Amino acid sequence: MSEKKIVKEYTNGEITVVWQPHMCTHSKNCWKGLLDVFDPRRKPWVDMNGATSDAIVAQVSKCPSKALSIK
Numbered sequence: 001m002s003e004k005k006i007v008k009e010y011t012n013g014e015i016t017v018v019w020q021p022h023m024c025t026h027s028k029n030c031w032k033g034l035l036d037v038f039d040p041r042r043k044p045w046v047d048m049n050g051a052t053s054d055a056i057v058a059q060v061s062k063c064p065s066k067a068l069s070i071k
């Protein structure tokens with residue numbers, strides 16, 4: 001049985017957020033901190049138009065599990 005790790009990418013043309021759900025520890029930091037971008041009730045749950053690149057980078061840096069990262 002092969003274990004496939006899902007990796008999703010969301011970009012605004014300037015920065016790309018990388019989302020690796022298997023690493024998420026559900027600290028909820030991301031959507032409590034920046035709901036306009038990270039909203040788990042929405043599909044897709046990441047809206048790169050919800051904030052400035054600086055604000056997104058700052059929020060992603062607070063993800064304790066590194067499930068969210070920037071590339």
Ligand code: SF4
Binds near residue numbers: 066
């Ligand atoms: S901040 Fe990181 S660990 Fe916490 S819910 Fe968001 S993605 Fe998951």
